[in-house]
Amino acid sequence: MNFKKSLTLAVAAIALTASLGTAQAAGKRDSFRIAWTIYAGWIPWDYVKTSGIMDKWADKYDIDVEIVQINDYIESINQYTTGQFDGVVATSMDALSIPAASGVDTTALIVGDYSNGNDGIVSKDAKSVAELEGETINLVQLSVSHYLLARALEQNGLAEPDVNLVNTSDADIVAAFQGNTVRTVVTWNPLLSTVAETPGSHEIFDSSQIPGHIKDLTLVNTETLKVNPALGKALVGAWYEMMADLGADTAKGREVRAYLGEASGTDREGYEAQLDGMKMFYTPGAAIEFISSDQAYEAMDSVRQFSFEKGLLGEGAASADFVGIEFPGDRILGDESNLNLRFDTTYMQMAADDAL
Template identity: 55%
Template structure:
């Protein structure tokens, strides 16, 4: 699901995005498409479409918005980067290292949640600690949020990646790999994480609740499209928070919606609620706004940029972790001010918080 692409293809995607006709992002458009993939924090997009919430908000602003589910997460980001979609659900690190690194100016319209235990480091054996990883091999999706989590785990124990060997393993294969005697350590995310750590003789030595707010899930949109079509930002933001209100209610309609999301994600109600319990969703615009305007956000993204640069994810020509500029609330910019490609713009969430949508 939430894995990063390799550097292969970024240049091609950048050229494809540049080559898209100007009419693709022309002002005054009425039809828009955004995409998402299966993950607890993004299931509300699919249910909001099913419930007619997206179409209601789009109609309010005189536009049409199609919310499209894709089966492959990285392909969804690639298609967004190539200009096939106006918006896409992705993580903060993916937004930086794929579209932004590929030259596509991208705005985080809604930071919808952060992983609060959805990602974890597992070691076979009871009573294990991070220090037990020293000299070992560990399986994970290389250059992913799992890789980032491992780096943070090692840092917390005074270690680094030099102390072990990373074995690149796809998200589709990691559960099967961990089931073999040869693989004794792994990093992954839900729902695989929940299944693996429930097995006997497995210890979770670190999880994303230890680094709250660092692995974010977002709906991003093309900056130029948003600037020329503010109705898109208003419709998506309004629909999202109406869906959050429905999910957070104690009603038959809320239970039905959560049941539907559980089924769509391939689990039951208990399993989906378990995933939601480790997903710090911002159920109100005020909560999302507080996070998006916090002074912690630029600091977090500085850390993410350093990790990305150290692992060669900012592009072949990136001279430093500051190669790509990132803009935040109140005019704060980190990195290159002449190359701002990722923007955490709380404008529309603020409108929602103020009841102005």
């Protein structure tokens, strides 16, 4: 997949059809569709579906919620943005640069986790980030890997012009690194674990050194949520029922993690290793505390600055302030008149208060 091309097309073309998606979103409804793609922080939606937890909570509110797996991550966000889905899973950077930048008012209904080691830089030559100067680095450009590299360079007195970037598909990056030509890569798990096992390689930086910057979210269309609060209640209720088991050191918890490991192409131990590379918010209270913090606010400010610098906010963006981003406590980054990304804790607070 050409990530740069996908994002460019998304911001340019999707903006033309965003109004159609908004029109579809409006109105009281009883049937909804949520898209997800495979990643350790999002694959729990598969268990929510197959276990019957989603049906249980949907029935409680007299609605139907279809949880749909999409194999192409960017395409799933594109489809959400054009109104084919009512919600989607995405990182905070992609939530900003695709639906929000395209004019689709989007709410981060669930803040599931942030990467805390699941994204990293691995090199056969450099033993520190400082030693990357002049090196060629393979990565999916304009992805969270690119963002991670930018922050790593910045923290070590370097900048992008000090290195040479080669855009490489995530489908090709492991094989490329296992050959002789590619010397340094930036990627995410489970690919990260695989490349780090290559003899003679060194993992020299990971996302635990920029905590809170790569957030994993469940997004819903803001207008849909406003008119249909039952959707928010059912999704959040189902998610935290599942999370209570996922994070438990019990037979049930191990059963859930084994299921998700197999669904991810590994096993329970493999999936648990991926969870170790994430700061999981197993309770709504933990998620609320994080997203209400200065840490989350400042991290998102960094993400939006990077997104603007790379042209990910679209041709109409004169500055990083183009898209307004709302946080709990009425804190806003960017244009208040163009609020299109909202970290709304209303429904997570209901879950914390046992009010769903």
